[in-house]
Each structure stands twice: as C-alpha cells, then as structure tokens.
Amino acid sequence: MSKCGRKKYIKTNLRQMTMETIESQQDGSITDSVAESESAHMQTQTGQNSIPTLAQVSVAGSGTGRGSPAVTLVQLPSGQTVHVQGVIQTPQPSVIHSSQIQTVQVATIAETDESAESEGVIDSHKRREILSRRPSYRKILNELSSDVHGVPKIEEEKSEEEGTPPNIATMAVPTSIYQTSTGQYTATGDMPTYQIRAPTTALPQGVVMAASPGSLHSPQQLAEEATRKRELRLMKNREAAKECRRRKKEYVKCLESRVAVLEVQNKKLIEELETLKDICSPKTD
DNA sequence: GCCCCAGCTCGTCAATATTC
DNA sequence: GAATATTGACGAGCTGGGGC
Numbered sequence: 001m002s003k004c005g006r007k008k009y010i011k012t013n014l015r016q017m018t019m020e021t022i023e024s025q026q027d028g029s030i031t032d033s034v035a036e037s038e039s040a041h042m043q044t045q046t047g048q049n050s051i052p053t054l055a056q057v058s059v060a061g062s063g064t065g066r067g068s069p070a071v072t073l074v075q076l077p078s079g080q081t082v083h084v085q086g087v088i089q090t091p092q093p094s095v096i097h098s099s100q101i102q103t104v105q106v107a108t109i110a111e112t113d114e115s116a117e118s119e120g121v122i123d124s125h126k127r128r129e130i131l132s133r134r135p136s137y138r139k140i141l142n143e144l145s146s147d148v149h150g151v152p153k154i155e156e157e158k159s160e161e162e163g164t165p166p167n168i169a170t171m172a173v174p175t176s177i178y179q180t181s182t183g184q185y186t187a188t189g190d191m192p193t194y195q196i197r198a199p200t201t202a203l204p205q206g207v208v209m210a211a212s213p214g215s216l217h218s219p220q221q222l223a224e225e226a227t228r229k230r231e232l233r234l235m236k237n238r239e240a241a242k243e244c245r246r247r248k249k250e251y252v253k254c255l256e257s258r259v260a261v262l263e264v265q266n267k268k269l270i271e272e273l274e275t276l277k278d279i280c281s282p283k284t285d
Numbered sequence: 286g287c288c289c290c291a292g293c294t295c296g297t298c299a300a301t302a303t304t305c
Numbered sequence: 306g307a308a309t310a311t312t313g314a315c316g317a318g319c320t321g322g323g324g325c
Contacts, residue, residue, distance in 0.1 A: 234297070236309085236310090237296080237311095238295085238296060238297080240309095240310065240312085241296070241311090241312080243310095243311090244310095244312055244313095245295090247312095248312085
C-alpha cells in the first residue's frame with residue numbers, strides 16, 4: 001500500500017479504530033485516573049457490601065422493578081437483618097449512544113469502501129453523505145452533559161459583548177468523572193475551568209478591511225476584495241478546523257472515561273452476581 | 286548519516302448543518 | 306435563502322524509530 005493509500009486507509013477507519021481502542025481497554029487494563037478513582041470508590045462500596053457467611057436471604061418486594069436498585073434482605077448469622085442494595089441501577093443515558101449510530105455508519109462505510117474501487121465516484125459521494133450527516137461533537141457532548149451530570153459541557157464561544165475578554169473563551173475541560181453509587185456521574189474534584197485562547201478574530205497581516213462593495217470601482221479593487229475575502233475565509237476555517245479537532249479529542253476522551261467507568265461497574269456487577277449465587281445456591285448437606 | 290516507514294499535525298476543500 | 310459553522314477527506318510536512 002502506498003503511503004497516501006495507507007493514510008487514506010487509516011483515516012477512513014479512524015473512528016472504527018478509536019472504538020476498537022476503547023474496546024481493547026476493557027480487557028482489564030485500566031490506566032485512566034478516572035478508573036482508578038472509580039476503582040477506589042468501588043472498593044469502599046465492596047467493603048460495605050462484603051457479606052460474611054450468610055444464613056438466609058430474602059428479596060424484598062420493593063425496588064426490584066425496572067429502574068430502581070433491588071434491595072435484598074440479608075439475615076446475618078447473628079440474627080441481624082440488613083438491607084443490601086444491589087448495584088443494578090437505573091438505565092442511564094450512555095455516553096456512547098450517539099456513537100452507536102456512528103458505529104453502524106462506520107460499518108456501512110467499510111462496506112462502501114470495499115465496493116468503492118469498483119463503483120467509483122458515486123459511492124464516494126454516498127460515503128461522504130453518510131459521514132457528514134452526524135451531529136457535531138459540541139452537540140453530542142452538550143447533550144451528554146444535560147443527560148449525565150458531571151460530563152463537561154463545551155461552552156459556546158462567547159462574544160465580546162457577553163463580557164468575556166476578547167479571544168479568551170472560558171471552557172470546561174473534561175475532568176475525572178465517575179459513577180457514584182446512586183448512578184450519577186460526578187467530577188472527582190472541582191471542575192477546573194481553563195482559559196483557552198479562542199480563535200483569533202484578528203485579521204492576518206496585510207489583510208485590510210475593504211470598503212463597502214459599493215465603493216469598489218476598478219477590477220483591481222474587486223480582485224483585492226476577493227482575495228481579502230478568501231484569506232478571511234481561509235483563516236476562519238483554519239481556526240474552525242483546530243477547534244473541531246480539539247472537540248473531537250475531547251469527545252474521544254469522554255468516551256474513554258465512560259468506558260473505564262462502565263468497565264468497573266461491570267466488574268462490580270459480576271462480583272455481586274457471584275456473591276448472590278453463592279448465597280442462593282442450595283446447600284448440599 | 287541516510288533511507289524508509291508509521292504516526293501525527295496542520296491547512297485546505299467541499300459538503301452539510303445550523304443560524305439568522 | 307444567504308451567511309456562517311461544522312466536520313470528513315485529502316495532501317503536505319514533520320518527527321521518531323529501526324534497518325543499513
């Protein structure tokens with residue numbers, strides 16, 4: 001494969017690769033600080049839930065329904081009865097829900113890519129169509145932030161009139177998020193707000209604001225105006241591309257954090273299942 | 286040191302989405 | 306409906322690692 005061809009291949013499959021990377025993280029290696037803090041949190045919970053040799057178990061009628069954690073009444077050998085709350089929680093809005101659609105799209109794209117060699121331009125148009133019809137990363141993250149407490153919101157760039165100093169946008173940066181025992185996501189610390197340079201609105205050197213179109217007379221002036229407009233457009237798009245890439249990175253980070261959280265939660269559920277199995281299994285003697 | 290490769294970033298174009 | 310924002314795709318350039 002040629003270099004360009006390889007690049008194309010890599011880029012076409014970037015999203016798929018990202019998802020694969022995320023999936024591969026689920027094989028037990030949690031490197032994220034989020035996961036670590038979550039793990040610590042879970043260990044504390046496990047300590048509370050750790051059940052010594054139990055004599056009797058009865059499942060309470062309340063709370064077993066969909067959406068609320070099951071409460072198990074456990075009678076300890078000492079005769080004391082305790083309520084053990086399961087970690088099965090209300091179905092939560094997934095950070096990944098938006099990208100699930102995208103995953104399907106990627107699959108479609110992969111298929112399209114295979115046939116693209118034989119079908120050519122039409123398929124590439126189709127592929128492009130599929131690719132471009134997706135919500136923006138800003139929108140996805142903002143939806144998440146409204147669904148899931150603790151997911152940072154990408155703030156709109158505030159204009160000068162709104163009080164923000166020029167060229168400086170206040171932006172919430174993703175911090176460690178984890179799921180609490182109540183199923184909510186919280187930041188592990190105070191949410192820092194970073195002062196990030198917003199795309200500069202200053203015109204590049206040599207680009208001068210032209211007079212109104214009505215005052216342009218000569219072809220030279222028109223050409224200059226066209227050049228100026230083009231440079232302005234390029235500059236804006238340059239900044240927009242940077243911003244878009246930054247958002248994309250943030251989005252991926254968010255997904256990775258979510259994966260780490262879910263991984264820990266899954267582990268916890270498995271542990272609880274095993275514990276309950278041990279408790280409920282009929283005694284042979 | 287030179288070359289090749291893989292991976293990354295950046296600028297640009299073009300298509301689409303969103304806003305006004 | 307025009308103007309603007311967003312984002313995938315593409316190509317160019319840079320960098321670090323490995324083989325020679």
